[in-house]
Amino acid sequence: MPVKGTIVVDENLCKACELCIEACPVHVIALSLDTITPRGYHPAAIAKEGCTGCGICAIVCPEAAITVYREKLKTPSAEAGGTP
Amino acid sequence: MTTMDLTKLDLVYQRPKALVDIYTHYCPGCTHGVAHRLVAEVIDEMGLRERSIGVASVGCAVFAYNYFDFDFVQSPHGRAPAMATGIKRVRPECIVFTYQGDGDMISIGTGEIVHAAARGENITVIFINNANYGMTGGQMAPTTLPGMKTTSSPKGRDVEAAGYPIRASEMLATLDGAGYIARCSLHNPKNIRIAKKAIRMAFETQLRGLGFSMVELLSTCPTNWHLTPFEATRWLEEKMIPYYPLGDYKIHPALVENKV
Amino acid sequence: MSRELWEGNEAFAEAAVRAGVQAYFGYPITPQTEVLEYMSWRMPELGRVFLQAESELGAINMIYGAACAGVRAMSSTSSPGTSLMMEGLSYIAGTEVPMMLIDVVRGGPGLGNIAPSQGDYNQIVHGGGHGDYHPIVLAPASIQEAVDLIYQFFDIIEKYRAIGIVMVDGSLGQMREPAEMPTMREVRTEIPDFAVSGAKGREPRILTSIYLDPVEEEKTNLRLMQRWQEIQKNEVRYKEYFMDDARFAIVGYGSAGRVALSAVRAARAEGIPVGLIRPISVSPFPVQVLQSAAQQLDSMLVVEMNSGHMLEDVLLAIQGKIPVEFYGRMGGMMPFPDEIFDEIKRLVKGPISLEGHPRDRWLARIQTVVNG
Secondary structure (H helix, E strand, O other): OOOOEEEEEOOOOOOOOOHHHHHOOOOOEEEOOOOOOOOOOOOEEEOOOOOOOOOHHHHHOOOOOEEEEEEOOOOHHHHHOOOO | OOOOOHHHEEEEEOOOOOEOOOOOOOOOOOOHHHHHHHHHHHHHHOOOHHHEEEEEOOOHHHHHHHOEOOEEEEOOOOOHHHHHHHHHHHOOOOEEEEEEEHHHHHHHOHHHHHHHHHOOOOOEEEEEEOOOEOOOOOEOOOOOOOOOOEOOEOOOOOHHHHOOOOOHHHHHHOOOOEEEEEEEEOOOHHHHHHHHHHHHHHHHHHHOOOOEEEEEEEOOOHHHHOOOHHHHHHHHHHHHHHHOOOEEEEEOHHHHHHOO | OOEEEEEHHHHHHHHHHHOOOOEEEEOOOOOOHHHHHHHHHHHHHOOOEEEEOOOHHHHHHHHHHHHHOOOOEEEEEOHHHHHHHHHHHHHHHHHOOOEEEEEEEEOOOOOOOOOEOOOOHHHHHOOOOOOOOOOEEEOOOOHHHHHHHHHHHHHHHHHHOOEEEEEEEHHHHHOEEEEEOOOOOOOOOOOOOOOOOOOOOOOOOEEOOOOOOHHHHHHHHHHHHHHHHHHHHHOOOEEEEOOOOOOEEEEOOHHHHHHHHHHHHHHHHOOOOEEEEEEOEEEOOOHHHHHHHHOOOOEEEEEEOOOOOHHHHHHHHHOOOOOEEEEEOOOOOOOOHHHHHHHHHHHHHOOOOOOOOHHHHHHHHHHHHHOO
16 A cells, blocks of 8 residues: 655745646646635645655755655554564 | 644655745746755755855856855856855865856856866856856857757857857866766756765765866756746756766766765 | 065065965966965965966956955956956955955056056046945055055955055066065954854855845945045045145155155255155045145146046146146156156246146147157
């Protein structure tokens, strides 16, 4: 099962360049068309399930506007319920 | 869509501390921002903030000093390597780097950059190559490709009249004083990661006193190329990389075990 | 310290060394190359910074960097190199960091020649770089005077965060005279509070000459002007000779003033009541001195090794109260005492025409001198 992650985009910095949208391997980022930042942009944000916290969006972001989080990794044996 | 509780998650990435938390004047999608971020990440990771002095040049990054959280000076157009030389010679314990564009470094600044490299000045140069003069509205630069249209070559660069572009990394690598010269690109995640390693290597070169170091970063200019930020990354890959091949052009032998 | 025979250029360099200069960046150009050559061994010998730059353009920007880093930095050059440094001087002035330059002036314009002249006055004193700025410019007339001025100059320019220029002509750089060197001072280790040095335990500092907002740029310019007014009040330097009972006076600086002094002595020996006013600071200009002198004088003669640069500042100071005449040699020619003595006699004999500009009257006379 893929790891779950999420991102937080700083709306004061995002310029809606869409590089993160193109770069995201699971295509879960989109511009939030119902939000406008103080600078007049539609900021990028997670639009659907599937973020794995890979961080590739943060690598391409020219504004360093993206903070990336990922759920703590569980060991395979713990997941299966076996002895650690 | 379920929102996750951030307090229960691992932090994978956040913006580097050496970057001031401020909105920048760069165009949306301009890879100046990526270059700034990589330099700041490297300075954070190497713990160099309190020793760093940056030299801003003249171009889109003329206000670079507003974006980094350490000492900075402003040089005249093209003169940053000379100013950096003055600073490094009198404060050798500081980490001194310049941040220059292609018009600044390779047009008006050719004299200064060649001699800083030839002297083996222990400075680091971050060289942004986006094939035009961005700040002044997209004129032809020494790095503009043959046939490329700019506001001062409206019919496309005619090599008969305007000559050929200059490959700065290859040229400066011929100088014995150069310790590390690499050309990288900022057009996709893989190359951005490689670029960061090169920037790190360049600062290592300075720390170890191994001579002049430079990382040429092929960069996009969506506004003056009249392309969207993503289209600009495709144009860079298709058109610029064939003319400006990526790779290491000079590696001091002492760096070999840490080669990118 | 004993008096020794010093070549001018080397004496200027050693005086700066004694004053605690920490970095010298220069470039070869006649007639000041000896400054560079002397510094090339003297600075490393003392563990200080020396570098021959790729050009004067490189040199002035290296100074700019070192000055921003808070050390005492200087360069030396001659007229064509000074022109190349004008961009850097404007930036240094706009960033308000102090630095010292020695300009050993030669014949021009263009490549000219390597003979002595005073043709850089306008570009140095009236700011050849763009924008509103005023360097402090000193014009010594002997090697000892140059040594003494250079020795105190860093303290002066640091007080005002100003550019300091020692403007001499080629003859002063090349001649040999006895001079006594002052004692060696300790190199300063404290970092001035404007300097960049690595933001350890403090907020970052930014040194720039950019003020994108005109409101801020005007404030900066006002700040520079207020500092300039302070300098005008406190840093005027000059010397007067035989002025107590003088009815005629020569105004000349540097070597022109020195040659004029010989003419004045010769004239005095014949009973002519003539004196000499020799500005030592040409920027700030000794306006008051000239204005008070004008009250007792019948006329003045300005002597320069150019087409009359300081002449304009004298005319401005005198404001037409008395006739001002001009005598100049150009292109590397030095005036001789007998030429100036002839001018004094002409002044005394009178009457002096007030028609037109003294420069035009001189141009009419100089043809006879030049053509023999």
